[in-house]
Amino acid sequence: MSFFGHFSYWATVFILMTGLYIVIARGNLVKKLVGLGIFQTSVYLLYVAPGKLIGGTAPIVGEGFTVYSNPLPHVLILTAIVVGVATLALGLALVVRIREAYGTVEEDELLEADAKDD
Amino acid sequence: MLSQHFPILLVVVPLIASPVIVMARSGFLGWVASLAASAAAFAMSVALLVATTESGAISYAIGSWPPPWGIEYRVDAANALVALLVSAIALVVLPYARRSVSAEIGQERLYLFYALLMLCLAGLLGIAVTGDAFNLFVFLEISSLATYVLIALGRNRRALTAAYQYLILGTIGATLYVTGVGLLYLATGTLNLADMAARLADVPDKRPLVAGLAFITAGVGLKLALFPLHAWLPNAYAYAPSAVSAFLAATATKVAVYVLMRVYFSVYGVDAVFRDMPLGPVLAVLSVAALFIASAAAIVQKDLKRLLAYSSVAQIGYITLGISLGSAPGLTAAVAHLVNHGITKGALFLLAGAIALRAGGTGFDRVAGLGRTMPLTAFAFVLGGLSLIGVPGTAGFASKWALVAAAIGAGHWWIAAAVLLSSLLAVAYVWKFVECAYFRGPPGDAPDPGEAPADMTIPAFALTAAVIAAGLFAWPVLEASARAAEALMGAPR
Amino acid sequence: MRMDIILRVVGKILIPYAVVFALYVQFHGDFGPGGGFQAGVVIAAAVIFYGIIFGLAAARRAVPESLVESMVALGVLVFAGVGVAGIVLGGNYLDYFVLAHDSVHGQHRGILWVEAGVGITVSGVMLKVFYLFTGRARDLEDGP
Numbered sequence: 001m002s003f004f005g006h007f008s009y010w011a012t013v014f015i016l017m018t019g020l021y022i023v024i025a026r027g028n029l030v031k032k033l034v035g036l037g038i039f040q041t042s043v044y045l046l047y048v049a050p051g052k053l054i055g056g057t058a059p060i061v062g063e064g065f066t067v068y069s070n071p072l073p074h075v076l077i078l079t080a081i082v083v084g085v086a087t088l089a090l091g092l093a094l095v096v097r098i099r100e101a102y103g104t105v106e107e108d109e110l111l112e113a114d115a116k117d118d
Numbered sequence: 119m120l121s122q123h124f125p126i127l128l129v130v131v132p133l134i135a136s137p138v139i140v141m142a143r144s145g146f147l148g149w150v151a152s153l154a155a156s157a158a159a160f161a162m163s164v165a166l167l168v169a170t171t172e173s174g175a176i177s178y179a180i181g182s183w184p185p186p187w188g189i190e191y192r193v194d195a196a197n198a199l200v201a202l203l204v205s206a207i208a209l210v211v212l213p214y215a216r217r218s219v220s221a222e223i224g225q226e227r228l229y230l231f232y233a234l235l236m237l238c239l240a241g242l243l244g245i246a247v248t249g250d251a252f253n254l255f256v257f258l259e260i261s262s263l264a265t266y267v268l269i270a271l272g273r274n275r276r277a278l279t280a281a282y283q284y285l286i287l288g289t290i291g292a293t294l295y296v297t298g299v300g301l302l303y304l305a306t307g308t309l310n311l312a313d314m315a316a317r318l319a320d321v322p323d324k325r326p327l328v329a330g331l332a333f334i335t336a337g338v339g340l341k342l343a344l345f346p347l348h349a350w351l352p353n354a355y356a357y358a359p360s361a362v363s364a365f366l367a368a369t370a371t372k373v374a375v376y377v378l379m380r381v382y383f384s385v386y387g388v389d390a391v392f393r394d395m396p397l398g399p400v401l402a403v404l405s406v407a408a409l410f411i412a413s414a415a416a417i418v419q420k421d422l423k424r425l426l427a428y429s430s431v432a433q434i435g436y437i438t439l440g441i442s443l444g445s446a447p448g449l450t451a452a453v454a455h456l457v458n459h460g461i462t463k464g465a466l467f468l469l470a471g472a473i474a475l476r477a478g479g480t481g482f483d484r485v486a487g488l489g490r491t492m493p494l495t496a497f498a499f500v501l502g503g504l505s506l507i508g509v510p511g512t513a514g515f516a517s518k519w520a521l522v523a524a525a526i527g528a529g530h531w532w533i534a535a536a537v538l539l540s541s542l543l544a545v546a547y548v549w550k551f552v553e554c555a556y557f558r559g560p561p562g563d564a565p566d567p568g569e570a571p572a573d574m575t576i577p578a579f580a581l582t583a584a585v586i587a588a589g590l591f592a593w594p595v596l597e598a599s600a601r602a603a604e605a606l607m608g609a610p611r
Numbered sequence: 612m613r614m615d616i617i618l619r620v621v622g623k624i625l626i627p628y629a630v631v632f633a634l635y636v637q638f639h640g641d642f643g644p645g646g647g648f649q650a651g652v653v654i655a656a657a658v659i660f661y662g663i664i665f666g667l668a669a670a671r672r673a674v675p676e677s678l679v680e681s682m683v684a685l686g687v688l689v690f691a692g693v694g695v696a697g698i699v700l701g702g703n704y705l706d707y708f709v710l711a712h713d714s715v716h717g718q719h720r721g722i723l724w725v726e727a728g729v730g731i732t733v734s735g736v737m738l739k740v741f742y743l744f745t746g747r748a749r750d751l752e753d754g755p
Contacts, residue, residue: 123698123703123704126694126704127698130691130694130695130704133687133691134687134688134691134695136684136687137683137684137685137687137688137691138684138688140680140681140683140684141681141684141685141688178703178704179703180703180704180705181697181703181704181705181706181707182702182703182706182708
């Protein structure tokens with residue numbers, strides 16, 4: 001239970017916080033989506049890393065192999081990745097529409113435009 | 119027997135309706151197909167609720183893989199009630215949607231609207247019936263992605279920024295939820311909720327469980343607009359097309375609340391959440407803050423739909439307040455308010471949509487004089503408003519009364535006082551509508567006075583009647599809620 | 612890029628092989644690495660490659676947009692249809708065991724059709740996204 005024993009968790013936390021920071025701190029809508037992508041990546045690591053056993057092979061029954069990696073996390077994360085791709089595509093589509101409607105993708109300028117409408 | 123497949127067909131029928139509508143490429147056929155699918159889903163959820171009342175929980179193994187290895191759909195008194203609420207609202211909104219949506223969305227994309235609505239319905243019903251934590255995440259994202267697009271269809275360009283904001287916050291919420299599930303999965307080795315509940319006690323190191331609960335609370339809290347995580351909600355509901363606002367306000371946050379209840383009471387158990395961890399007070403303080411701050415914010419809004427949206431945040435506060443009591447009566451009140459507020463807010467948003475169609479908007483300048491130009495709609499809106507306040511004889515009263523009784527029963531006088539005081543704020547924002555509609559003349563350029571067409575008013579009035587019926591005959595809902603609370607708390611520990 | 616002779620020649624040679632490779636990945640998916648996701652993306656990549664080299668109009672002629680939209684829906688229907696077939700044949704939803712005379716063949720058949728559905732939808736979605744984003748930029752440039 002040392003620092004290095006939890007290495008993958010530290011990496012997970014680092015990626016998670018990096019992504020979240022970008023989402024919060026950046027005013028550009030595309031950059032926010034990049035941050036969101038990084039944020040979601042942390043979950044992929046959280047699931048996939050513990051599924052791997054050192055010396056384990058693909059979970060196909062065969063002679064001479066006794067140690068197998070757990071395939072379930074990979075399958076789950078494949079689903080999560082597809083969800084992430086769909087979210088990213090939809091987010092970018094929205095950004096395109098926002099650009100057409102407002103002429104900008106900067107958050108502060110959008111707020112200004114909305115305030116002018118009121 | 120087909121009825122044994124109802125738990126999965128409940129999800130699959132709307133899910134299949136969606137691609138069928140896309141291939142048919144016709145707005146009218148899309149409407150017919152969605153109406154048929156919603157009616158089927160409604161019939162099936164009624165049958166499921168009856169079946170769970172008679173014989174307890176129903177388990178369904180997807181692909182005949184026995185749980186906990188395969189994905190299990192598990193329907194008990196709690197999620198059958200939630201599924202019934204969702205499918206009933208869909209069935210009410212669809213007849214309404216035909217005219218309302220054609221007025222607000224371009225004709226050539228109409229079929230895509232219905233396809234998305236069915237996708238959203240399938241996702242929400244899936245969240246309700248699934249017994250698998252990861253499957254729940256997938257359905258959460260299916261319904262959310264459909265929701266983002268539905269909101270972006272609004273006429274005002276702000277619908278786009280509202281949808282974008284919801285997309286960012288909703289995705290963060292779902293990702294936090296799935297992080298929490300990941301920690302639970304690593305600790306217990308299972309994703310089946312019932313199996314997880316049974317194995318939690320044997321986990322030697324409790325720290326991942328605490329972290330998992332924190333992640334899930336924050337994630338689901340974002341989805342259900344728990345104060346102060348509600349920032350996405352007002353704009354999303356205010357700028358979405360009227361039919362979408364009504365459907366989402368009545369279902370989406372309610373389903374997320376159900377997820378929170380399931381995780382707290384069925385998976386972790388009351389003792390772990392409310393005795394070993396101080397979540398009760400935390401949730402109670404946030405809920406009370408929601409009651410006051412969101413209600414106060416509702417009072418100062420200049421737009422009827424935004425007012426209703428802020429009122430939703432406050433009303434969700436009552437539900438989470440019931441959860442925070444961590445007791446069977448508190449949970450019963452929470453479930454009852456979940457149902458009662460669902461139909462109340464659904465009715466109010468439907469009426470707001472009728473107003474938007476006739477008065478040309480829902481700003482308070484457009485609402486003025488409504489008591490004369492649309493007397494029935496204005497009257498129904500006041501009835502719905504009374505239910506938001508919690509006046510006796512309306513649905514809101516029954517569940518608020520149960521909440522106050524539960525709080526007093528547990529000795530929390532301050533919670534009971536907060537509920538009563540915040541109701542005064544609700545009086546203020548409902549009065550704002552009354553004053554505007556009845557004591558002010560219509561604007562000079564009132565375009566098209568008179569009630570909205572019948573296919574919009576009949577669903578709206580029917581739901582308003584249901585609000586009154588649920589107030590006058592409160593026992594069916596309260597009894598079903600009590601059974602739901604029992605089912606939520608009675609899962610194997 | 613339409614004038615670039617190297618790209619055009621290389622593209623003409625490579626695109627058919629890319630499609631064949633996609634079909635190999637697709638039908639290998641039920642008993643080895645591969646499957647609908649990968650195959651769908653490779654097929655879509657081949658068409659996108661074609662679109663980039665020979666122009667969007669040519670790609671739209673080869674794979675019309677209406678076909679792409681139907682593919683998105685059709686794949687989901689195939690997947691859900693396999694599930695319903697399980698119910699019709701007396702099992703549960705998505706029950707592969709009852710799809711053939713014994714359970715192993717049933718698994719084979721079920722996975723094959725589900726992967727076919729996934730492949731159709733994934734290639735459809737990738738192409739739809741490509742058409743929508745590129746088409747929109749083009750329309751904006753041509754606009755007023």
